[in-house]
Amino acid sequence: MASHNDDDLALIEAIRRYCTEILAPAAAEIDETGRSATCHLDSLANMGLMGLNIPEAYGGLGLRPTALFDAVALIAGACGSTASMITAHWLATDSILYGGDEAQRDRYLTGAAGKCLGAFALTEPGAGSNPADMTTRAVREGDGYRITGTKHFISNAGEADFIVVYAKTDPTAGARGISAFVVDRKAGGVRTASPERTMGLRGGHVFEVSLDCLVPEENKLGAEGSGFRTALKVLDGGRVEIAACAVGMAQAAFGASVEWAKQRRVGGTPIADFQGLQWMLADMATDIEASRLLGMAAARKREAGERYSRESSMAKLFASEMVGRVTDKAIQIHGGYGYTRDLPLERYARDARVFRIYEGSSEVQRNIIARFVLG
Numbered sequence: 001m002a003s004h005n006d007d008d009l010a011l012i013e014a015i016r017r018y019c020t021e022i023l024a025p026a027a028a029e030i031d032e033t034g035r036s037a038t039c040h041l042d043s044l045a046n047m048g049l050m051g052l053n054i055p056e057a058y059g060g061l062g063l064r065p066t067a068l069f070d071a072v073a074l075i076a077g078a079c080g081s082t083a084s085m086i087t088a089h090w091l092a093t094d095s096i097l098y099g100g101d102e103a104q105r106d107r108y109l110t111g112a113a114g115k116c117l118g119a120f121a122l123t124e125p126g127a128g129s130n131p132a133d134m135t136t137r138a139v140r141e142g143d144g145y146r147i148t149g150t151k152h153f154i155s156n157a158g159e160a161d162f163i164v165v166y167a168k169t170d171p172t173a174g175a176r177g178i179s180a181f182v183v184d185r186k187a188g189g190v191r192t193a194s195p196e197r198t199m200g201l202r203g204g205h206v207f208e209v210s211l212d213c214l215v216p217e218e219n220k221l222g223a224e225g226s227g228f229r230t231a232l233k234v235l236d237g238g239r240v241e242i243a244a245c246a247v248g249m250a251q252a253a254f255g256a257s258v259e260w261a262k263q264r265r266v267g268g269t270p271i272a273d274f275q276g277l278q279w280m281l282a283d284m285a286t287d288i289e290a291s292r293l294l295g296m297a298a299a300r301k302r303e304a305g306e307r308y309s310r311e312s313s314m315a316k317l318f319a320s321e322m323v324g325r326v327t328d329k330a331i332q333i334h335g336g337y338g339y340t341r342d343l344p345l346e347r348y349a350r351d352a353r354v355f356r357i358y359e360g361s362s363e364v365q366r367n368i369i370a371r372f373v374l375g
Contacts, residue, residue, distance in 0.1 A: 004064075004066065004067050004070070008063070008066075008067035011061070011063065011071070012070055012071055012074070014047070015047070015071050015074050015075070016074055018047055019075060019078035019079075020078070022040065022043055023040065023075065023078035023079040023082055024078040024079065026039070026040070027078060027080075027081070027082075027344070027347070028344065028347070030079065030081050030082075030202065031081065031202050031203065031347050031351075032341075034195070034202045035203055036195075036203055037079065037081040037082040037084070037085040037205075038085065038117065038159050040079075040082055041115055042115065044082070045115040048061045048113070049075070049086065050086065050112065050114065050115070050117075051109075051112065052086075052090075053068060053093060053094060053097075053237075054093055054097070054109050054113045055097075058097075058105055058106065058109035058110055059109065059110040059113040059114070060109065060113040061113075065237075065240070065299040065300075065303045066296060066299045066300060066303055068241075068244075068299070069240065069243075069244045069247075069292075069295050069296060069299045070244070072086075072087065072241050072244035072245060073244045073245070073247045073248030073292075074248060076245035076246075076247075077248035077249055077251055077252035078252075080204070080245065080249060080348070081201050081203030081204040081351070082203070083204075083245050084204030084245075085117075085203075085204050085205075087241045087242070087245065088118075088119065088155030088204070089112070089117055089119075089156060090237075090238070091118075091120035091234055091235075092112070092119055092156075092162070092163070093108075093109060093112045093118055094233075094234045094237055094238075095120060095164040095180055095221060095230055095231070095234050096109060096112075096182065097109065098230050098233050098234060099180050099221035099222045099226065099227070099230035100222070101222075104182070104218075104219075104221065108162065108182060111161075112162075117156055117159055117160045117161050118156065118160055118161070118163070119155060119156040119160035119162070119163040119164070120155070120163075120164050120234070121154045121157065121163050121164065121166065121183075121209055122151070122231055123151060123153050123358075124136060124149070124150060124151055124152055125150060125152045125208075128152075129360070129361060129364050131166065131175070131178070131228065131231065132174045132175040132228070134149070134166065134168060134178065135149055136148065136149025136150070136151065136165070136166070136167040136168065137149060137167055137168050137171065138167035138168065138169050138181060138215070141214060142214070143216060144214055144215050144217050145167075145169070145181065145215050145217070145220065146212075146213070146214055147165060147181060147183065147189075147211050147212075147213050147214075147215055148212050149211050150209065150210050150211070151165070151208070151209040152208050152209075153196065153206045153207075153208075153358070154206060154208070154209050155204060155206050157192050157206075157207040157209045158192040158195060159205065161184075161185055161186075163182075163183045163185065163190065163209070164180060164182055165180070165183050165211065166181075166227050166228075166231055167179060167180075167181065167227075169224045170224070170225060173225065175228040176228065178225065178228040178231070179220060179222075179224045179226065179227040180220070180221040180222065180226070180227035180231070181215050181221065182215075182219045183211070183215055183219070187213060187215075188213065189211065189212050189213025189214065190210070190211055190213055191209070191210040192207040192208065192210075193207055193208040193210075194207075198354070199350050199353060200350030200352070200353055200354060201350075201351050201354060235312075235359055235360065236302070236308060236309050236312045237312070238359050239298075239312040239313060239359055240295055240308075240312050240316070242316050242320060242359055243291060243294065243295040243298070243312075243315035243316050243319035243320070244295055244319075245352075245355065246291060246319035246320050246323035247288060247291050247292050247295060247319055247323075249323050249327065249348045249351060250284070250287070250288050250291070250319075250322060250323040250327065250348075250352075252344070252348060253326055253327045253330035253345055253348045254281075254284050254285065254288060254326060254330065256330060256334075256343070256344070256345065257281065257334070258272075260333060260334055261277055261281065261333060264334075280333060281333075283325075283329070284325075284326045284329055284330075287322045287325060287326055288322065288326065290318065290322070291318055294311070294314055294315040294318050294319065295315040295319060297311050297315070298311035298312045298314070298315045309372075310368070310369060310372040313365040313368040313369050314365075314369055317362055317369065319355070320352075320355035320356045320362060321356060321362060323348075324352060324356065327348045327349040327352055330348070331349065
């Protein structure tokens with residue numbers, strides 16, 4: 001664990017107990033039934049976990065990014081769906097924190113540190129890896145903007161109280177024509193389809209969102225055309241949080257594998273005595289530690305107020321690929337039992353698969369890293 005202060009350590013220990021007592025016991029049922037992880041919203045809010053990323057001035061806990069990394073890893077290791085819901089909420093609140101003014105932060109973030117759920121709407125059916133291709137429009141109408149378009153794969157959207165929507169205010173300006181708006185669900189004009197039937201994270205619901213709504217001027221975050229810069233800054237943090245989720249799931253699969261190796265016997269010998277299996281565990285441990293170190297390097301730069309786009313892409317790329325290797329090895333170590341749904345290993349593998357896709361695919365991360373390498 002990083003060099004956390006006493007307050008950080010106390011909070012992380014409280015989160016560990018909460019994950020063990022509340023989140024982990026419900027994770028299999030959430031996965032099996034597809035029940036929304038918002039079932040935990042009350043207890044999460046009571047613990048202050050919805051506002052871990054929000055500064056204390058706005059009612060959050062303001063956890064330092066290095067401690068936040070370990071907190072997210074704990075949550076993801078207990079229930080990936082819950083981690084998905086929380087981190088998607090943080091994308092919305094970070095959008096307001098980075099792009100909004102003081103009045104907007106006061107208005108939205110205090111509630112968002114409690115039970116008020118947010119969603120972050122950037123991706124569209126034809127604009128995933130390249131948001132500049134988005135077609136959602138925001139056109140001036142009266143004292144506000146008429147937002148029309150469709151967003152896709154938007155976590156929390158069906159249950160959210162507010163959605164931060166990114167839309168083109170100048171369709172001729174590419175990425176420089178994107179602006180961000182807070183859309184209040186109570187105002188109407190937002191429709192969500194049924195949750196997507198996803199392979200994993202079945203309780204972290206994602207939706208297609210259809211928009212035809214009027215948004216007042218005061219709901220625009222920053223100046224027109226500043227939205228893409230805000231989104232990039234938000235995604236830097238989000239990618240570190242995905243790396244933390246990957247580390248948490250991998251650690252859970254690894255811990256189960258170590259215990260299994262000690263207990264499972266073949267021919268009267270614990271399989272932990274077999275060199276081939278020892279090497280698998282050694283590779284898993286090394287992969288997890290390397291991923292955590294990359295994530296912490298990004299978190300430390302974030303904590304220092306430095307740019308960390310390169311580090312966040314490296315952390316996200318390496319950790320999201322790592323967790324696929326580790327969960328696969330965990331299933332292999334458990335043999336036929338690992339392939340059953342009686343153990344959580346196949347759930348970890350399914351939940352983790354999306355990490356190589358969303359918030360910038362592995363291919364996109366390689367492109368970003370290459371730009372830094374080549375200058």
